[in-house]
Amino acid sequence: MKGIIFDLDGVLLSTDQLHYEAWKKIADKLGVPFDKKINDRLRGVSREASLEIVLEKYNGYLSKAEKEDLCNEKNEYYKELLHTLDEDTIDPKVRETLAFLKNKGFRLAVGSSSKNTMTILHRTGLEDYFDAISDGNNISKSKPDPEVFLKAAEYIFLKPEECFVVEDAEAGIDAAVAGGFCPIGIGLAAEYSKTRFPIKDITQLKDIVFLKI
Numbered sequence: 081m082k083g084i085i086f087d088l089d090g091v092l093l094s095t096d097q098l099h100y101e102a103w104k105k106i107a108d109k110l111g112v113p114f115d116k117k118i119n120d121r122l123r124g125v126s127r128e129a130s131l132e133i134v135l136e137k138y139n140g141y142l143s144k145a146e147k148e149d150l151c152n153e154k155n156e157y158y159k160e161l162l163h164t165l166d167e168d169t170i171d172p173k174v175r176e177t178l179a180f181l182k183n184k185g186f187r188l189a190v191g192s193s194s195k196n197t198m199t200i201l202h203r204t205g206l207e208d209y210f211d212a213i214s215d216g217n218n219i220s221k222s223k224p225d226p227e228v229f230l231k232a233a234e235y236i237f238l239k240p241e242e243c244f245v246v247e248d249a250e251a252g253i254d255a256a257v258a259g260g261f262c263p264i265g266i267g268l269a270a271e272y273s274k275t276r277f278p279i280k281d282i283t284q285l286k287d288i289v290f291l292k293i
């Protein structure tokens with residue numbers, strides 16, 4: 081194995097609370113129930129697909145333009161919340177693990193559904209660890225489609241079978257499997273049946289990446 085593709089939200093840092101707060105404002109405005117359990121279903125899912133989940137209990141009709149406005153409004157709230165991120169947001173174990181893997185010669189990439197990926201990497205000072213970034217801005221199909229990971233592998237000049245994908249979402253593990261990558265699951269994805277290597281802590285990557293697959 082020569083490369084490791086990292087999901088962003090839920091793997092390198094936890095922005096789920098920020099997504100939650102932003103979607104909650106939209107849900108409250110529409111009068112639909114929204115809680116942490118529903119928020120967990122939004123992991124790895126695109127903004128537009130997330131809105132459809134938020135709207136599951138909405139009784140009225142919304143046009144395409146109104147849905148687009150709601151997505152934009154959610155993103156404006158979310159971007160405000162991103163201002164709270166800085167280098168201290170990142171668990172030191174994440175930095176230490178990325179530095180170790182880079183030193184060992186692995187090519188590292190990000191594969192995230194988020195269109196805010198560059199802002200997040202920049203604010204947290206993580207961007208220099210990565211050889212390539214594939215995110216919500218360069219794909220036409222979101223996870224569980226493998227496109228975001230296939231592009232990441234292409235950007236680091238590797239084949240899918242030469243790369244691990246580290247994910248926290250079932251949709252992301254499905255995408256990794258569909259693309260022919262070796263899926264490593266953390267958080268909720270560690271419990272998922274399609275995950276090849278479940279981990280509790282990101283530092284466990286230091287051992288797993290040397291296994292012969």
Ligand code: B16
Pocket residue numbers: 087088089090099122123124125126127130155191192193194195196197216249
């Ligand atoms: P944005 P990941 C995903 O990031 C999040 O998990 C998901 O909750 C979010 O809806 C999606 O990005 C799109 O984010 O609205 O910022 O474009 O887990 O794929 O890194």
Ligand code: MG
Pocket residue numbers: 087088089090091123124247248249252
């Ligand atoms: Mg994620």
